[in-house]
Amino acid sequence: MSGGSKNYICYKIEAELCGQMHDDEINDLMEDIKKLAHDLEWWISSDISKERYFETVKEFKKKWFESTRDERLKDYVDRKTKELRDDLYILIGLKNREM
DSSP: OOSOTTTTHHHHHHHHTTTOSSSHHHHHHHHHHHHHHHHHHHHHTTSSOHHHHHHHHHHHHIIIIISOHHHHHHHHHHHHHHHHHHHHHHHTTOOSOOO
């Protein structure tokens, strides 16, 4: 069985909330909540190990509770800047070339 113990709530979160919060930072949070919900459901359904679920919990807490908001926002700016640079390189025919 794959998931199902929580009525596939992770897919409902994805369909109804992920990418729809009108705020990139909160959209990132919803993506991470979706991952937590997925791994919880799959663990309860015996599809993944307890250790894997708690590794997901650990990663979530590290990102959202241990780092500062400034650190998360800096990472977000860096990621978006790289995405924009890569898109512009593709536009002019240079495909992901690092400068």
